[in-house]
Each structure stands twice: as C-alpha cells, then as structure tokens.
Amino acid sequence: xxxxxxxxxxxxxxxxxxxxxxxxxxxxxxxxxxxxxxxxxxxxxxxxxxxxxxxxxxxxxxxxxxxxxxxxxxxxxxxxxxxxxxxxxxxxxxxxxxxxxxxxxxxxxxxxxxxxxxxxxxxxxxxxxxxxxxxxxxxxxxxxxxxxxxxxxxxxxxxxxxxxxxxxxxxxxxxxxxxx
Numbered sequence: 001x002x003x004x005x006x007x008x009x010x011x012x013x014x015x016x017x018x019x020x021x022x023x024x025x026x027x028x029x030x031x032x033x034x035x036x037x038x039x040x041x042x043x044x045x046x047x048x049x050x051x052x053x054x055x056x057x058x059x060x061x062x063x064x065x066x067x068x069x070x071x072x073x074x075x076x077x078x079x080x081x082x083x084x085x086x087x088x089x090x091x092x093x094x095x096x097x098x099x100x101x102x103x104x105x106x107x108x109x110x111x112x113x114x115x116x117x118x119x120x121x122x123x124x125x126x127x128x129x130x131x132x133x134x135x136x137x138x139x140x141x142x143x144x145x146x147x148x149x150x151x152x153x154x155x156x157x158x159x160x161x162x163x164x165x166x167x168x169x170x171x172x173x174x175x176x177x178x179x180x
Contacts, residue, residue, distance in 0.1 A: 040144050041128065043093060043173045046105075052097055052175070053089075057144070060130055063088050068127070070152040073163060074142070081148045083129035086121040089173070099177035106147050106165065107172040109139070116147065116165045124150065128170065142168035 037056035044051050060083070067082040090101045104121070107113040120126045129146045130136060137143020146168040149157040156162070 040130070041089075041171065041173065043089065043175060045099075046103075046174050046176045052093060052099070055089075057130060057136070060084050060128070063092070066127065068150045068153070070148070070150050072148070072151060072166070074166075074168075078152075080131075080133050081127060081129040081146070082131035082134075083127045083145075083148075085123065086116070086126040086128060086147070087123060089128060090118075090121050090175075093175070093177070094180065097177075098180050099175075100180050101175045101177050103176040105174040106167040106170055107174060108167050108169040109171050110169065112167065113174075114165050114167060120149075120162075120165065124153070126165070139169060145170040 037058050039054045040057055040060065041053075041055040042051045043053035043055070063084040065082060066085055067080055069078050069080045071078050086104075090104075093099055093101060101118055101121070104116045104118060105113050106116050116126065127148050127150075129148045130144060132141070132143075132146070137146060147166055147170055149162055149166065151157045151162075
C-alpha cells in the first residue's frame with residue numbers, strides 16, 4: 001500500500017511541476033498570452049509582479065533563429081546549438097515595452113541564478129538555445145533552454161566567469177531597465 005501512495009505522490013508532483021515521467025516538459029506553469037503553448041521563458045522586471053514577456057517555444061521560433069557549433073565543458077565533442085541571440089530578446093523588450101535593459105539575471109528551474117552582463121548581449125555573443133544537435137532539449141538534457149556562448153570562436157568565452165553564466169534549464173530572465 002505504501003508503494004502505491006509513493007507512486008501516486010510522485011505522479012502528482014510531476015504533474016504540478018509540468019514534468020513527464022521521463023523528465024520532459026509537459027504543460028507548463030503558465031501559458032502565453034494567446035493561451036496556446038506553455039511558457040518556456042519569462043522575462044520579468046526586478047521586483048515586478050507581472051512578466052514583461054512570456055515566451056513559448058513557438059514565440060522563440062518566431063525570432064530570427066541562429067545556430068553555431070562549439071565544444072562545451074559539459075558535453076563530449078562539438079555540439080550544434082540553435083536558438084535566439086540574447087541581444088534579440090532584449091531588443092524585443094525595448095521594442096514592445098520601450099525599456100532599455102541595464103542588468104540581467106538568468107535563473108534556472110532549480111533557482112540557480114547568476115548575473116549576465118548586458119555586454120554579453122551582442123551579435124556573436126550569448127544565445128538562448130532551445131535545440132542541441134537538431135533536437136529540442138528536455139529538462140533532463142539541460143533544456144528546455146540553455147544560455148550558451150560560442151566558446152570556440154572567442155577565447156574570452158572560455159573562462160570560469162562565462163561558464164558560470166551558461167545557465168541550463170533556464171526559465172527566467174530578471175532584468176533591471178530604464179525608459180527609453
């Protein structure tokens with residue numbers, strides 16, 4: 001009897017967290033404004049009560065998508081990452097909200113959080129990847145979103161500081177902003 005209670009409790013908890021038994025993202029905690037797909041990335045203002053942007057996979061795929069191949073310290077061999085440059089997400093925030101970002105914190109689903117310098121949000125800089133080697137990333141495989149850098153193309157990206165900003169299982173960007 002105890003075993004069934006434990007299995008039921010685990011299944012209930014996975015349902016609350018939006019996880020399948022394999023660790024993949026299921027229905028998420030929130031929905032996009034259109035209500036169609038689960039939100040993968042929330043962009044919120046430091047101390048704010050409502051999101052500035054709520055982005056589903058479909059929303060992310062609506063940006064200009066880029067890819068690069070690079071080795072990482074967490075994987076074996078070169079990996080192809082596909083996603084949205086961080087600079088483009090900040091540009092969308094500026095365009096839609098009239099806000100210029102002055103600081104960024106990236107937070108993972110396990111509450112790991114690190115400050116990402118705004119200077120990393122440049123062409124050829126940090127990317128919010130949603131695919132690795134042509135496949136969507138599951139929660140178990142560092143997804144569904146991962147902040148990655150083209151480590152091989154710039155020696156400055158091969159540092160402990162940059163590695164600490166390479167947040168996998170990303171679910172939130174917390175920004176401080178000023179009006180334009």
